[in-house]
Amino acid sequence: MSETPDTNQWKTLDTDLGRISHVEYATAYVSRPLVGMGIALIFIVLTGLAAGFFFDTSSSSIVVIAAAVFGAYMALNIGANDVANNMGPAVGANALSMGGAIIIAAICESAGALLAGGDVVSTISKDIIDPRSVAEAHIFIWAMMAALLSAALWVNLATRVGAPVSTTHSVVGGVMGAGIAAAGFAAVNWATMTMIAASWVISPVLGGAIAAAFLALIKSRIIYREDKIAAARRWVPILVGIMAGAFAAYLALKGLKRVINIDLPMALAIGVALGVASWLVTIPLIRRQSRGLENRNRSLKTLFGLPLILSAALLSFAHGANDVANAVGPLAAIVHASEAGGFAGQVSIPLWVMVIGALGISFGLFLFGPKLIRMVGSQITKLNPMRAYCVALSAAITVIVASWLGLPVSSTHIAVGGVFGVGFFREWYMERRLKKGLTGQGNLRRLPAEERARRKLVRRSHFLTIVAAWVITVPAAALMSAVIFYLLNMLAI
Template structure:
């Protein structure tokens, strides 16, 4: 029997290791392919080997972004069972790559958020190339470790830390824009708080307007169209502002080709224009959903689970749109430094912005998609089910928070992290559930347990009184001694019941819907992301410099 058990465990371990080697094989094949292509297509350029190695590191970084960061977009939908893990990965991979290729932009800032002053390099392309390579590799290594530890962290903060550390190693502390770094530190607090508050507010409004009603079907018929329309408004505005900003001039040029349309070409969309387009889409969605519900809502049962199903399709759209916007924005975390190195190698100088060749964009787009497919499931499961339990309504609230928080923060000029917003939204939903549970238990369970304590205390006191009378009796009989023993046992039993009931009251007050160990791990990872990436980048810079000199 023991040999059979050992054989089964061995077989399972071999199967798991085979899957791990297969994933690793695909990842290595992709990186070597990028290395080979880059070297062969740029072989006649001085420092082409630097560019090829940088492209390999960029491919590694892109895969780590896909493995870690994309989980925030699809994790809640998977955790709520609106999407299967496989379907979520396929949708996210397609839309991440599409966002990167279509709307990733032709020009990016090579130094993320202007955190270091490139003039400190004095036009020296070699040290600049080494610094960017060190920053890219440090950020990728940290993301790899965080993914292994199942900690969702900000890829933007990772590359920011890498660029800062490499910049300090190359040119000293004066190279860093500390004002910008201060705003990044502020985002550690602003992002999760805003995300949590908005997600909790939406969840409570849905519960108040639908779930807490006696006739949930009728309430759903009335309010679900409003909530889905609000999501449409938020997401269309979000996609235009964040996902299409780099190709907005081309969109305006195309629209101007249509008759009766004459729009001013601007570098990026204005909030009012994005909001107006979102409002038109929202009105259309409202009447569409209302019409669909009028014909199908009668088939629903008057239960929370039945109402939950109405939010499944909106969640699928949310996962797709969040992935598109993420691909359009965060691809720069992988290809920004790579584009900087490519520009420095080809032009022999240092620039704060650079055009992105199609092959560089392809490295970022396909790297993110591949990293998600190979290593994304681990973080998707963590985000979707290991922080708090999610259903479609809770996941819907988190998705709403992700779009609204970014829109609000961008208009107020507040620095935010999409990763911190999403995780903050999950925290907010979980803590709201705790608060509602405590509120309910204090009106129900605690009152019942208090009555039990009172009854048991009365019984215990009655037993004590009888025991005292028997102990003071001078002519005790055999039955008296037997009764005394029974009374001691009864008193001990009552003490146990009272103690257990008091524990139940405390437990009712301390029910935890958010796993505290997950909170501690994630917050710790957030706090050390920038300094760890910075220190690692500094070490790598000196290592690369030592090898090259």
């Protein structure tokens, strides 16, 4: 059949329409990231406008508006980078969808920031720089502005390359670098910095050790028991009680103290009481949920699903309380210095400043968080609900202890340390069982040493990359902050 001119015309039209469709798909793919950037820019602009309503039109209000913009930018980056550590394990274990994780985290992060975010803010804003070394208010304001901007830029860069760096490291490094640029090394409170640096080393190790200990408990008491379901009925309520008790004590100490005065012994007593109550309530629930389940590990994953979701939500609350300081601590110090005309040792946190931090973290998570959530949840080591629960519970306990002490510890270090702790414990446990001939994996045991090293359960490339990013964060943020401080000071003259 010969082709007519009309047939050729229709073929040409189809080809052109196909090309247009490809262009449309390409345009949508390229423009998708720009939508998030546009929404983030709108939020930053609205934050600056809102800050202007709280101050008269003067030179000081301009400074506060600029600081509010930088604080909003920093909060967005915290949501994009840090929150992945809370929800990554639950998403990686398939206990939560990406959308569900983002919704839960946004609600809990905001609640934690607004209800219990005040204590650590004071550490960031007043303890790192010695007030006697930065006597002039405008010098202190430029130092805090430089710290905010440098930390935000560094976290933004790290998020772009997929590195879960510590926003706490970034802010503390920025404050330190700006303080040194403003008044020399004497401006930094080195005793506080030493204590903070020690907590950075201790927190990932402690998080990893606690996660490994819980995983060892689950393996010995549940997974490798002859009747797994009966063992789970006994131990899962206990683990839920531990989680509930820890967070109840934390909420009593930090949240309720704004209503009534609760000391540490009373908070611990409340935690013990609610932990026992949660244990008793969970027993019949787990018993009902376990009916008809087969005696295998897949059934155990079902029983750990809901406790994992609850632990991730509570961990997000603790993260909002702890890490909101990174966004609004320097901003609160700038607001106080602008209003009072000087630096004070005690800084009150305005509600609108806390709202900026809470909303910024939520927007950053929604717009830019999924990339690092996937990395933390699935690319370091393989997680299932039991392992992810150990990570979330260990991170929660470590963050709570640090927040009680008023230390601005890195939730990134704690959570990622927990992931590594679980992975390295699995490697050690597998090697131990291989040596005893208990796994039945004879083929793996006969492999050459090089091949067995390649099949490690923790990806060494991610481990080295993340540790390197942790090491470089403080000096990089400090150097950027010093440069920005000099530029701001030159523009102000």
